Amino acid sequence: MPKILTDAQVQGYRTDGYVCPIRAFDAEVAVGYRGRMDRLEVDNPGLWTRAKVKPHLLMTWLNELMREPRILDAVEDVLGPDILAWATGHFDKKPHDPGFLAWHQDATYWGLSEPSVVTAWVALTPSTRRNGCMRVVPQSHTEGQLRHTDTFAAGNMASRGQEIQVDVDEAAAVDLELQPGEFSLHHTMLVHGSLPNTSDVRRCGITIRYVAAHVRQTTGFRDSATLVRGTDRHGHFRPEPRPTTDFDPAASAFYDEIVGEAERRKAAIAAQADSVRDER
Numbered sequence: 001m002p003k004i005l006t007d008a009q010v011q012g013y014r015t016d017g018y019v020c021p022i023r024a025f026d027a028e029v030a031v032g033y034r035g036r037m038d039r040l041e042v043d044n045p046g047l048w049t050r051a052k053v054k055p056h057l058l059m060t061w062l063n064e065l066m067r068e069p070r071i072l073d074a075v076e077d078v079l080g081p082d083i084l085a086w087a088t089g090h091f092d093k094k095p096h097d098p099g100f101l102a103w104h105q106d107a108t109y110w111g112l113s114e115p116s117v118v119t120a121w122v123a124l125t126p127s128t129r130r131n132g133c134m135r136v137v138p139q140s141h142t143e144g145q146l147r148h149t150d151t152f153a154a155g156n157m158a159s160r161g162q163e164i165q166v167d168v169d170e171a172a173a174v175d176l177e178l179q180p181g182e183f184s185l186h187h188t189m190l191v192h193g194s195l196p197n198t199s200d201v202r203r204c205g206i207t208i209r210y211v212a213a214h215v216r217q218t219t220g221f222r223d224s225a226t227l228v229r230g231t232d233r234h235g236h237f238r239p240e241p242r243p244t245t246d247f248d249p250a251a252s253a254f255y256d257e258i259v260g261e262a263e264r265r266k267a268a269i270a271a272q273a274d275s276v277r278d279e280r
Contacts, residue, residue: 004073013078013185017141020176020184024070024122030180034124034204036061037090040246048090053262056088056226057255060243063226066208071120072229074185075210079118082213082230084237086117086223089207093132093197100132100196103168106209107188111219115141116212117188123178124204131203132194134176134184137168140191178205224258 002010005019013019040059041047048055056062066085075083093099107115127133168191176184186192188209197203210228216236217223225237243251 002077004070005077010077013187016138017187017190018136018138018174018176018184019074019078021178021182022070022074022185023181024068024183025181027180030124033061033065033206034180037124048092051090053259054087054224054240054255055090056085057240057243057251057258058247060246062088062206063242065122065206066226067228071122071183071208074183075118075120076229078185079116079210079212080230082232083228084211084213084215084225084232085208085228086112086211086225086237087207087209089209091121091203091205091207093203095131095197095200095202097132097197097203101134101193103137103191103193105189105191110188111217112188112211113216113218115188116215118185118210119188120183120185120208120210121176121178122183122206122208123180124206125180125202127176127178127203127205128199128201129175129177129195130197130199131201132197133178133203134186134192134194135173136176136186137173137191141187141189221261221264223261224254 004022005013009019037059040061051058056066066088072083106119107117110117121127121134176186178184211225213227213230213232214234214236216234223237224240226240226242241251241254
C-alpha cells in the first residue's frame with residue numbers, strides 16, 4: 001500500500017514516467033528554505049559555480065531538504081524502501097532569463113547501472129509555463145536510452161548542451177506546473193526540458209536524485225551517496241558526511257574529493273559517448 005501517493009498516481013508514474021504535483025510542505029517552509037539559500041548566495045559570490053556537484057555536502061538547508069519525510073514517502077512509493085540521495089542540483093531562472101533545457105534524458109551521462117532512479121523537482125517559487133517550468137513527454141521513459149548530441153548551444157542550461165536526436169511531438173508535452181512547497185517526480189529515462197522564463201517572476205527549484213540502494217556506479221570509481229531511508233545492504237556508494245554547519249571543514253574536504261572524481265567520471269562518460277558517435 002502506498003505511503004502518500006494514490007494507487008492511480010503510482011500507476012501513472014509507471015505508465016507515464018512522472019507524478020505532479022505532490023505537496024511536500026507549506027509555502028511558508030519553501031520561503032524559509034529560499035531565504036537560507038539567498039543569504040548564502042549573498043555571502044558567497046559565485047556559490048553555484050563551485051557547488052554544481054552535490055551541494056548538499058556544503059549547505060545544511062539543502063541536506064535537510066533532501067530528507068523531507070513527505071518527499072521520501074513519495075519516492076519510496078515508486079522506488080522501494082531502501083533509498084540513497086545521490087545528487088542534488090539548483091535550477092534558477094531570473095525574470096526574463098533566456099536559459100532553457102533542450103529535450104534530454106537525465107541518465108545519459110550518469111553512469112549508473114540501471115534506471116531505478118527518480119528525480120524530485122522541488123519548487124521554492126512558483127514554476128509555471130510562463131516562467132519556464134519543466135516539460136515532459138509522457139511515456140518516453142519506455143523507449144530506452146535515446147541518442148544525444150552535445151550542442152554546447154548558448155542558453156542551454158545542460159552541462160554539454162545535450163539534446164536528443166529524436167523528433168518530439170510538442171503537442172504531446174505536459175507542463176509540470178508547481179507552487180512553492182510542491183514537487184514532481186520523474187523517471188531518469190523520461191524525456192524532458194524547459195523553456196525560457198518570459199515572465200516577471202523568478203523560477204527557482206531544487207532537484208534531488210534518489211537511487212535504490214542496489215544501484216551502482218559503472219565508471220570505475222566508488223561514487224558517494226547518503227542513505228536517507230531504509231538500509232544499504234550493498235555498499236556500492238561511499239557514505240557521505242552530513243554538514244553540521246554550512247561549509248564545515250570535514251564535509252567540504254569530502255566534497256572537494258568527490259568533485260574531482262565526478263569530473264573524471266563525466267569526462268570518461270562523455271569520451272565514451274563521443275567514441276560511439278564517431279563510430280556511427
